[in-house]
Amino acid sequence: MYNDLKHYNLVFIGFMGVGKTTISSKVSKILNREIIDTDKKIIEKTNIEISDIFNQFGEEYFRNIESNIISEISTKKDVIISCGGGSVIREKNVSLLKENGIIIRLTANPHTIFNRVRKSNSRPILKNNMNEQFISSLMKKRDLIYKNAADITISTDYKSIKEISKECIEKSIQFIKYNK
Numbered sequence: 001m002y003n004d005l006k007h008y009n010l011v012f013i014g015f016m017g018v019g020k021t022t023i024s025s026k027v028s029k030i031l032n033r034e035i036i037d038t039d040k041k042i043i044e045k046t047n048i049e050i051s052d053i054f055n056q057f058g059e060e061y062f063r064n065i066e067s068n069i070i071s072e073i074s075t076k077k078d079v080i081i082s083c084g085g086g087s088v089i090r091e092k093n094v095s096l097l098k099e100n101g102i103i104i105r106l107t108a109n110p111h112t113i114f115n116r117v118r119k120s121n122s123r124p125i126l127k128n129n130m131n132e133q134f135i136s137s138l139m140k141k142r143d144l145i146y147k148n149a150a151d152i153t154i155s156t157d158y159k160s161i162k163e164i165s166k167e168c169i170e171k172s173i174q175f176i177k178y179n180k
């Protein structure tokens, strides 16, 4: 059954705190595939933490490195890609990721997200805005971007990691069957 996914990348997108890192890691274990995390790649490449890149050089600089990483990794096949929450803001990144990949958008409601990210200080976008209201309004602003980029959408609210991962794999197989 997993053979149907052969040659395709599974690309996880969505707002901060939807569970991209956790789910992509579980899916990579189930499928026994390499996992690439764009934020980790950025840190590896620059040797600077994400929040320090934002502080010292600004968001545009961060987005440029992010785009370079995406253009590098999107040529791969058979990998799992976990994207930073803003990776799909640039349309060019989306079309590159789509070339070899199925784009899986994970969602969660603002309350769930807030509870998942509230103790984190590694997300510069939320640094001075760590509240449910800000999360909700930024989610609304970005919603269409995620929707338009996605091949598949999966809600993560009130589900286990195992359930979500299974759903991601099954829906990807269905997507390939009917669309590729």
Ligand code: S3P
Pocket (backbone or CB within 6 Å): 014, 015, 016, 017, 020, 039, 050, 083, 084, 085, 086, 087, 122, 123, 124, 125
């Ligand atoms: C960002 C999300 C972060 C990280 C950076 C910017 C965003 O990744 O790339 O802080 O703009 O949504 P996560 O979605 O993994 O938190």
